[in-house]
Amino acid sequence: MTETLPTAPPTRPRAERHAPERRETGSGNKLVGRSVPRTEDLALLTGTARFIDDIRLPGMLYAKILRSTTAHARLNGVDLSKALQQPGVRGAICGQDLLGKVKPWGDMMQDLLVGDHFPFATDKILYEGQEIAAVVADSKYAALDALEVIEVDYDELPVLVDPEGALDPESPLIQEGINYEFGEGNIFDRYRVRVGDAAAAAADADVVVRQRFVSNRQAGAALDPHGCVASYDSFTGVLTIYSSTQSIFMVRDVLADTLQIPRNRVRVVIPEVGAGFGSKAQMFAHEVIASVLSMQLGRPVHLVLGRGEIFRAGTARTGQVRYAEMYLKRDGEITGYRDYIVHDCGAQSLWGNQVVHIGTNVGMLPYPIPNIHIDADVVHTNTAPAGPLRGFGIPETIWAKEQLVDMAAERLGMDPLDLRARNVVQPESFPYRTPMGQVIDSTSIDRCLQTCAEAIGWREKKARPEPNEGVGLAVSMKYTSCRHPSLDTDLSAVRVRLETDGTVTIFSSDVSHGQGHATFLAQIVSDVLGVGFEKVALAPPDSATAPFGLGTYASRAAAVLGTACRQAAERLREKVVAIAAHVLEANPEDLDTGNDRVHVRGLPDTGLYLENLAGYAAYRTHQLPPGFEPTLEAVATYDTPTEREAPDGSGNFSVTYSGAAHAAHVRVDPDTGRITVIDYAMAHDTGTVINPLIVEGQHQGGFLMGIGMALGEDYVYDDQGRLLNASFKDYQAPYATELPELTKMFEIPAPSVNIPGGQKGAGESGTGPVPAAIGNAVYDATGVRFTALPITPDRMLLALREKERRGLDSFRYPDDMPDFTSPRTPDEWPTPTGSDEGDLLL
Amino acid sequence: MQTMTLTINGTEVTAEVDERTLLLEFIRDVAGYTGTHNGCLEARCGCCAVEVDGDIVKSCNVLALQVAGRSVTTVEGLAPQRVAPLEHITTQSLAGVYRPLDALGAQDDDLHPLQAAFHKCHALQCGFCTPGMLMVLKDYLEDNPEPTRDEVRKAIGGNICRCTGYQHIVDAAMEAAENMRPVAAPAADG
Amino acid sequence: MKPFSFHSPRGLGEAVDLLERHGPGAQVIAGGQTLLLAMKERLARPSALVSLAEVADLRGWRYTDSGALEIGAATTYAALAEAELTGVPLRGWHTEIAAVAGDLADRPVRTMGTIGGALCAADPRFDMVTLVVALDAELDTVGAGGGRTIRAAEFFDPVGGTVLRPGEILTTVRFRPQDGFSGVAFEKFRYRVFDAALVSAVCALRLGADGAVADARVTVGAVHPAPVLATTAADRLVGGTPTAVDTVEIGLVAADEVLPAEQATTSVRRYQRELIGVLVGRAIARSHERAHTTTAGS
Numbered sequence A: 001m002t003e004t005l006p007t008a009p010p011t012r013p014r015a016e017r018h019a020p021e022r023r024e025t026g027s028g029n030k031l032v033g034r035s036v037p038r039t040e041d042l043a044l045l046t047g048t049a050r051f052i053d054d055i056r057l058p059g060m061l062y063a064k065i066l067r068s069t070t071a072h073a074r075l076n077g078v079d080l081s082k083a084l085q086q087p088g089v090r091g092a093i094c095g096q097d098l099l100g101k102v103k104p105w106g107d108m109m110q111d112l113l114v115g116d117h118f119p120f121a122t123d124k125i126l127y128e129g130q131e132i133a134a135v136v137a138d139s140k141y142a143a144l145d146a147l148e149v150i151e152v153d154y155d156e157l158p159v160l161v162d163p164e165g166a167l168d169p170e171s172p173l174i175q176e177g178i179n180y181e182f183g184e185g186n187i188f189d190r191y192r193v194r195v196g197d198a199a200a201a202a203a204d205a206d207v208v209v210r211q212r213f214v215s216n217r218q219a220g221a222a223l224d225p226h227g228c229v230a231s232y233d234s235f236t237g238v239l240t241i242y243s244s245t246q247s248i249f250m251v252r253d254v255l256a257d258t259l260q261i262p263r264n265r266v267r268v269v270i271p272e273v274g275a276g277f278g279s280k281a282q283m284f285a286h287e288v289i290a291s292v293l294s295m296q297l298g299r300p301v302h303l304v305l306g307r308g309e310i311f312r313a314g315t316a317r318t319g320q321v322r323y324a325e326m327y328l329k330r331d332g333e334i335t336g337y338r339d340y341i342v343h344d345c346g347a348q349s350l351w352g353n354q355v356v357h358i359g360t361n362v363g364m365l366p367y368p369i370p371n372i373h374i375d376a377d378v379v380h381t382n383t384a385p386a387g388p389l390r391g392f393g394i395p396e397t398i399w400a401k402e403q404l405v406d407m408a409a410e411r412l413g414m415d416p417l418d419l420r421a422r423n424v425v426q427p428e429s430f431p432y433r434t435p436m437g438q439v440i441d442s443t444s445i446d447r448c449l450q451t452c453a454e455a456i457g458w459r460e461k462k463a464r465p466e467p468n469e470g471v472g473l474a475v476s477m478k479y480t481s482c483r484h485p486s487l488d489t490d491l492s493a494v495r496v497r498l499e500t501d502g503t504v505t506i507f508s509s510d511v512s513h514g515q516g517h518a519t520f521l522a523q524i525v526s527d528v529l530g531v532g533f534e535k536v537a538l539a540p541p542d543s544a545t546a547p548f549g550l551g552t553y554a555s556r557a558a559a560v561l562g563t564a565c566r567q568a569a570e571r572l573r574e575k576v577v578a579i580a581a582h583v584l585e586a587n588p589e590d591l592d593t594g595n596d597r598v599h600v601r602g603l604p605d606t607g608l609y610l611e612n613l614a615g616y617a618a619y620r621t622h623q624l625p626p627g628f629e630p631t632l633e634a635v636a637t638y639d640t641p642t643e644r645e646a647p648d649g650s651g652n653f654s655v656t657y658s659g660a661a662h663a664a665h666v667r668v669d670p671d672t673g674r675i676t677v678i679d680y681a682m683a684h685d686t687g688t689v690i691n692p693l694i695v696e697g698q699h700q701g702g703f704l705m706g707i708g709m710a711l712g713e714d715y716v717y718d719d720q721g722r723l724l725n726a727s728f729k730d731y732q733a734p735y736a737t738e739l740p741e742l743t744k745m746f747e748i749p750a751p752s753v754n755i756p757g758g759q760k761g762a763g764e765s766g767t768g769p770v771p772a773a774i775g776n777a778v779y780d781a782t783g784v785r786f787t788a789l790p791i792t793p794d795r796m797l798l799a800l801r802e803k804e805r806r807g808l809d810s811f812r813y814p815d816d817m818p819d820f821t822s823p824r825t826p827d828e829w830p831t832p833t834g835s836d837e838g839d840l841l842l
Numbered sequence B: 001m002q003t004m005t006l007t008i009n010g011t012e013v014t015a016e017v018d019e020r021t022l023l024l025e026f027i028r029d030v031a032g033y034t035g036t037h038n039g040c041l042e043a044r045c046g047c048c049a050v051e052v053d054g055d056i057v058k059s060c061n062v063l064a065l066q067v068a069g070r071s072v073t074t075v076e077g078l079a080p081q082r083v084a085p086l087e088h089i090t091t092q093s094l095a096g097v098y099r100p101l102d103a104l105g106a107q108d109d110d111l112h113p114l115q116a117a118f119h120k121c122h123a124l125q126c127g128f129c130t131p132g133m134l135m136v137l138k139d140y141l142e143d144n145p146e147p148t149r150d151e152v153r154k155a156i157g158g159n160i161c162r163c164t165g166y167q168h169i170v171d172a173a174m175e176a177a178e179n180m181r182p183v184a185a186p187a188a189d190g
Numbered sequence C: 001m002k003p004f005s006f007h008s009p010r011g012l013g014e015a016v017d018l019l020e021r022h023g024p025g026a027q028v029i030a031g032g033q034t035l036l037l038a039m040k041e042r043l044a045r046p047s048a049l050v051s052l053a054e055v056a057d058l059r060g061w062r063y064t065d066s067g068a069l070e071i072g073a074a075t076t077y078a079a080l081a082e083a084e085l086t087g088v089p090l091r092g093w094h095t096e097i098a099a100v101a102g103d104l105a106d107r108p109v110r111t112m113g114t115i116g117g118a119l120c121a122a123d124p125r126f127d128m129v130t131l132v133v134a135l136d137a138e139l140d141t142v143g144a145g146g147g148r149t150i151r152a153a154e155f156f157d158p159v160g161g162t163v164l165r166p167g168e169i170l171t172t173v174r175f176r177p178q179d180g181f182s183g184v185a186f187e188k189f190r191y192r193v194f195d196a197a198l199v200s201a202v203c204a205l206r207l208g209a210d211g212a213v214a215d216a217r218v219t220v221g222a223v224h225p226a227p228v229l230a231t232t233a234a235d236r237l238v239g240g241t242p243t244a245v246d247t248v249e250i251g252l253v254a255a256d257e258v259l260p261a262e263q264a265t266t267s268v269r270r271y272q273r274e275l276i277g278v279l280v281g282r283a284i285a286r287s288h289e290r291a292h293t294t295t296a297g298s
Ligand SMILES: Cc1cc2nc3c(=O)[nH]c(=O)nc-3n(C[C@H](O)[C@H](O)[C@H](O)COP(=O)(O)OP(=O)(O)OC[C@H]3O[C@@H](n4cnc5c(N)ncnc54)[C@H](O)[C@@H]3O)c2cc1C
Pocket: B042, B043, B044, B061, C027, C028, C029, C030, C031, C032, C033, C034, C035, C036, C052, C073, C074, C103, C104, C105, C106, C109, C112, C113, C114, C115, C116, C117, C118, C119, C120, C121, C125, C126, C127, C128, C164, C168, C169, C170, C171, C194, C195, C196, C197
């Protein structure tokens, strides 16, 4: 028997909000829509959950990576001989050892002819933190000791940190010998949107607002470090890799390709994953390194990265410089948008160029802007690799566009709320296709906007402003799934099995790393199959058993994975009903499921238990209907009805779109520049919500990433490309004290029509509007328009002082600071490097 | 190498360790309690927080030898470890009835009030920060049974969570505080 | 971390001997909160560690017969912060020491971190470093060659670090008796709640019989490698009771003294210069408030 803790008090009633009422029998009583507490919690709460660093295999060795301390250099040689003689060392490798043996990767996602990623630098170092060599030893300490005696011979090269510097053909060439679409150079991709006639819209506009905006690099900084344990069986040739990743099959396919071994000889097993936010949505060098070492030694190799390594060599949000303009009519109608984006992908990037495509396309929402003209130069710099991060380019676009809206409102003398209300998409009928190509199957964005504004007391605050306080709004719509321009798929798959005791196992390769898959999938299966929630379990993700799927990113879990799961469960239901109909000699139409049984409609306490039906299908197959294929498994794959990007940049990439409207109320301390968000309201349209508490948590977590991006998080480089804040000490990840109370949370569901259950993605909608809402509020409070992120106290105070000194009413930071060297006014703005001729390959 | 002993969750563990062994490493690698996590190794994230003789420390920033002979409580020591009660193995007994903690094979009382509150309030997503949060809050709430929300925020001011936005964690702490306060004894002898 | 040997002496004499015996590679470890960070980064590579954890004499505090407050160097922040709950309550402006100890780092770090460790680490952003200079504390040390007492302002080398000799141990931090000051206020600015200070400022005042300021010390930390006394600003305080306008102005005087405009060339420096003015002003105002409530109350 278990003991009662001495401190444990008598049980108290649960708070209303969290109370999942007892579920009455009968199929009318659905779990979808209820805040069912999560089944994954117990292991996590008691410490029994196993994350990557907790994996222990017999004979396991420990590997550590030597990383470059310089950002750009010619690598002449790496001498491992001393390291190999260190006590406890079992092996050491560097780039030269692998040349010609492992294949570079990166071509699949980027549409390159050859990959630009390799496990180690071979002849060139491209960024600080790049892999140079690795040692594997009996202990972590022995491996670290050995790294210290590796000799690296290199000659430093000029360093490129500023993305706009990459536009200069004379800038130091970073990736050499890679055949990009436009030849060699630091501009490795271009992107273009030509929708409507933006030039005509500009000519016809009553108001044109223009501004240069800069957005910051931000780390995912998932607390659970990136890492893996690779275990190669030299007799069977099977490589098993445990990895902290968001995508099993991305890792399996790219790893197998890189190592040139058959894909069914690579097994990817996922332990608990302590979050990713996009930063674990690809295969990394360490996964190749551990695999190669394990293959060499025939022993399991543990390779988990340290925090500094993750900051430097994990992926960070892409950086952007935007030269953005918006065209409006006097009545507030937004008629056009034009932008030139310099998109910084760091020294190498798998997903980086996709970010600008998708983030810009979807970032135009929630306004159906008829005329759009966008160019982007996608560049390399000697900085950390860029990748997806919560929002996938949308927060960056919203940061620029939603501030332009406020600037336009000021020029028009309109309330920013009214200007937005005038423009947000609110078609008379659905589905509605925007000029940019998005198909809106439902939305409540207009009501979201009004709701959040009201919650924060928008009108009163505007009418009676307090000194040093201000309010700001921003709206966005986030994709729920995504068909990437260079990855023409948007699928998830689920297999469900009714076990012989009436329990159900769900198999999926979309890794849960905080989203609560085990809970919300069980809610769906429980409802469809009428099986008790507690009987449904999610199998641990394993490429050997799970159906093929893309992974957990792009807010796709609820909608895409959830739909696959619903369809699989429905197929399974048909099968059990067929068996029951046969046994009961009833008409299948007269049967229903619920209460763990298949019963005659209206008589929930009769019928056959699922347990018995499963038993027939497995152990008493003569009871089955003639021709029924025994065992009870069903698999379903759902690929969304989305479109590829058209040559003009338009297209419907997402199956549905989640709305988000945020209102911020900030206070700025005029003495120290400290910015405090004192109140914040969020209204979201997540369609039919499967589990309200989980969705609320996703929005609050999304907000955390947004406020981090707005007020502190950034990659700070010196001019030699050294990252100055590669630790949680210096990197400004928000603590609990930096966040406001997030109680003003509103869900205004407009159920998706495309998704059978009506649900939409929740994972990223909380992030998109945050930087812009706070930026707009800061302007309202101080008259300082921040055009660069993050808005830190030091920048704020210096801006206030400079504004005071110059006696200005409104002021732009950093554009109006005396030491600002980039273009200040539109006549100085640069032009895109590409010509308008010819098609861009997508 | 040096031989040392720690009492971890009530069990004595003696081992010969490299002097460099951090308390975190002793707990995880020597004693095998992997619920205490390494999120940074630089004393900033709080994932590694444990109690030593009832005081909270970040175990990644303490040498095991510094606390030799003392008594350590980790997240595994918060609630007695359980095996699922037998009734969960037969399924028909639960047919149609949904009780969330039953689904997990647990009773309310099996969990520390903080664990129960975290579960109820959805105060964990990926759960990586959770053991540290629980330990820091346990230590804090035992000292300050009636905190304000702002005080709770400050108490976890050395713990990072990248998932939750902290709101539900503060909710859970407030709820647990209430459940951790000794229930006022009925005025029996009045 | 590089390999090292680990020693837990029971007494101060033994600790001094161990340090001497293990030579220049030997180092004291108190709470280890700073030292271990450096060792994990392989920036510090001691060959032997001598722990103060078991040296009971170095923990806790007491009032001497003359009323001075003596705090053992290995006293933790947690102990100081909870001073009101333990045996010897702190009085008057001495409570500001406990308040500072309770509002730095986070709870777990405060469990281990010691006042002496912070002083010997001599990081200018550490609050205790600024505070001991501001309050003109005396620091007692002991080494193989015997003991000495060093005034806080002389303990820190202006270019960084301390004047401690190899093998020397800081044992005691001694603060003036109550009548040494009438009001003390510590102010700091940090980005996140427990980040190290970007600027810290302390104003310590003594009122004369007439209620006017007789003595004042204004100290600014975190800006230079060691805390800096702003003597011109302090002099401006003597002889009067500053108005709100004065505090702002004296803050600016301190800023000019500590970080003149011509030295504030980077944006961080310019920001620090602004903060010096603000924080010194706030410290002055608050120390006055305290001085007057204390005198009114006594
Ligand atoms: C996460 C974190 C947050 C922090 N935040 C703050 C903050 O907000 N404000 C702040 O002021 N500080 C802060 N600190 C720093 C903190 O003040 C110091 O780390 C700590 O107090 C140092 O004390 P210690 O006993 O741990 O020293 P140790 O790390 O043990 O020692 C530090 C150095 O001093 C030497 N030493 C220690 N004691 C003695 C002695 N008695 N005699 C001679 N030499 C000695 C050691 O050899 C070593 O070189 C923070 C630290 C951390 C890890």
